[in-house]
Amino acid sequence: MEYVNSFPEGFLWGAATSAYQCEGAAAEDGKKDNQQDVINREIHDEYGYADASVASDHYHHYKEDVALMAEMGFTSYRFSINWARVLPDGVGEPNPKGVEFYHNLIDELRAHGIEPVVTMWHYDLPMALVNKYGGWASRQIIDDFAYYARFILTEYGSKVKYWLTINEQSIVVNYIDRKNKISMEDKFNPKFRYQANHYMNLAHAKAAILVHELVPGGQCGAALDMAPYYPHTCAPADVMAAKNANAFKNYFYMDAYIRGEYTESVMAYLKRQGLDFEILPGDMELIKKGSECFDFLGINYYQSGCVKAPTPGASRRSKENNKIGKGGHVTYEVQPDLFEGCKNENIGETDFSMPIDPMGLQYVLEDINDRYHIPMMICENGFGAYDVLEKDGSIHDPYRIAYIRAHLKAMKNAIANGVKLIAYNPWSAFDLLSTSNGIAKRYGFIYVDRTDDDVKECKRYRKDSFYWYKNVIATNGKNLE
Numbered sequence: 411m412e413y414v415n416s417f418p419e420g421f422l423w424g425a426a427t428s429a430y431q432c433e434g435a436a437a438e439d440g441k442k443d444n445q446q447d448v449i450n451r452e453i454h455d456e457y458g459y460a461d462a463s464v465a466s467d468h469y470h471h472y473k474e475d476v477a478l479m480a481e482m483g484f485t486s487y488r489f490s491i492n493w494a495r496v497l498p499d500g501v502g503e504p505n506p507k508g509v510e511f512y513h514n515l516i517d518e519l520r521a522h523g524i525e526p527v528v529t530m531w532h533y534d535l536p537m538a539l540v541n542k543y544g545g546w547a548s549r550q551i552i553d554d555f556a557y558y559a560r561f562i563l564t565e566y567g568s569k570v571k572y573w574l575t576i577n578e579q580s581i582v583v584n585y586i587d588r589k590n591k592i593s594m595e596d597k598f599n600p601k602f603r604y605q606a607n608h609y610m611n612l613a614h615a616k617a618a619i620l621v622h623e624l625v626p627g628g629q630c631g632a633a634l635d636m637a638p639y640y641p642h643t644c645a646p647a648d649v650m651a652a653k654n655a656n657a658f659k660n661y662f663y664m665d666a667y668i669r670g671e672y673t674e675s676v677m678a679y680l681k682r683q684g685l686d687f688e689i690l691p692g693d694m695e696l697i698k699k700g701s702e703c704f705d706f707l708g709i710n711y712y713q714s715g716c717v718k719a720p721t722p723g724a725s726r727r728s729k730e731n732n733k734i735g736k737g738g739h740v741t742y743e744v745q746p747d748l749f750e751g752c753k754n755e756n757i758g759e760t761d762f763s764m765p766i767d768p769m770g771l772q773y774v775l776e777d778i779n780d781r782y783h784i785p786m787m788i789c790e791n792g793f794g795a796y797d798v799l800e801k802d803g804s805i806h807d808p809y810r811i812a813y814i815r816a817h818l819k820a821m822k823n824a825i826a827n828g829v830k831l832i833a834y835n836p837w838s839a840f841d842l843l844s845t846s847n848g849i850a851k852r853y854g855f856i857y858v859d860r861t862d863d864d865v866k867e868c869k870r871y872r873k874d875s876f877y878w879y880k881n882v883i884a885t886n887g888k889n890l891e
């Protein structure tokens with residue numbers, strides 16, 4: 411059922427990327443290593459996937475990329491700042507060339523009428539801080555994050571209205587995988603993760619307060635990965651497991667950002683599991699103050715989840731991404747005594763085992779609006795696939811068009827039901843490194859000609875979805891055909 415056929419006046423249309431996944435120039439112009447440079451070198455050695463040294467070479471192609479975005483009619487672009495490019499040691503001396511790069515990028519966007527939406531941290535902590543005290547493992551990160559936030563807000567605040575502090579905090583806390591983004595340790599130490607989560611909430615709160623202090627008219631948010639959890643059956647124990655999963659994976663993070671408090675059932679569970687964390691006097695006051703500066707929620711929506719009652723005695727297990735790009739290779743999450751992930755037989759999946767569920771997007775948008783009454787921005791949504799560059803330079807990606815079309819319809823329904831949506835920034839503007847599958851798994855509207863083994867010249871090509879999305883934008887989402 412489709413209720414309305416329009417997006418609001420002034421709705422922002424664009425796409426998203428993150429710094430380490432697209433910039434390249436990883437050791438150029440004064441930039442030092444960040445955690446993702448190191449992790450992606452390891453992934454390259456182990457799986458043969460491309461590392462972050464060249465990525466999509468956006469650092470050298472940014473003008474061309476912005477021109478292509480403008481050709482599609484973009485009015486917004488979500489990207490992240492590479493902390494170690496502007497502050498190579500995390501704090502202290504800035505790197506003039508790195509600072510200049512983001513001025514140039516923002517100016518280029520503004521010159522084309524594109525609103526920048528800037529993420530402060532998208533998984534790439536400077537290695538200097540990781541080596542010094544373990545990154546998110548230490549309380550020191552809160553002040554250092556605030557130092558970095560103050561620096562970039564002072565530098566770019568007059569040109570950027572929309573700021574996102576942290577990308578996908580719940581994923582960082584819950585996934586262990588090869589892309590362990592909290593520390594360099596390879597082991598799953600759940601207790602440590604919830605302490606780090608608390609530090610992230612404090613760092614986020616400080617940065618949110620700074621956005622309001624330093625940016626006139628500034629709007630602060632954070633982008634969360636948002637999957638609604640469905641019960642496998644209507645057996646009460648499965649329904650309870652779904653309730654638990656939604657609280658544990660979703661509300662626990664939103665409650666902290668938006669209400670400035672921790673979800674009671676999750677805190678009780680963590681305590682029972684011996685995973686409770688240290689909260690010092692003043693911490694909750696800071697988190698509360700941060701929540702008063704939280705203006706919009708960024709939604710990264712790819713898929714829904716399905717859970718059932720946990721098997722008694724099952725031990726804790728994190729979900730692991732499908733690394734080989736053949737359906738069925740996925741490990742489901744287990745949280746003992748809380749829920750156990752499983753396959754949803756009612757919906758299809760991509761080759762990388764991502765369930766495809768457009769209605770799930772309508773569900774989360776309406777659920778969040780009913781619960782928190784907060785404006786939202788789609789900060790990611792997209793279809794990762796093996797695209798083929800034809801001899802004539804065309805790329806036929808009907809699967810991506812079908813996916814995005816279905817999600818736009820779901821957004822229209824949510825808007826009709828009262829959801830205040832600011833923008834649609836799907837993943838990704840152009841092809842870039844996947845967090846788990848190198849460059850082979852592509853999401854972009856713009857094809858970047860390189861492979862995992864051969865960086866070639868990273869020449870840009872327009873995919874079929876490029877032309878389709880251009881028409882969607884030109885009609886403010888009225889024409890999705």
Ligand code: BG6
Pocket residue numbers: 428431577578581635710731790794837843844845846847851
């Ligand atoms: C989101 C991340 O989780 O999903 C992005 O914010 C990521 O950084 C995207 O690239 C798609 O996931 P993947 O693993 O296919 O790259």
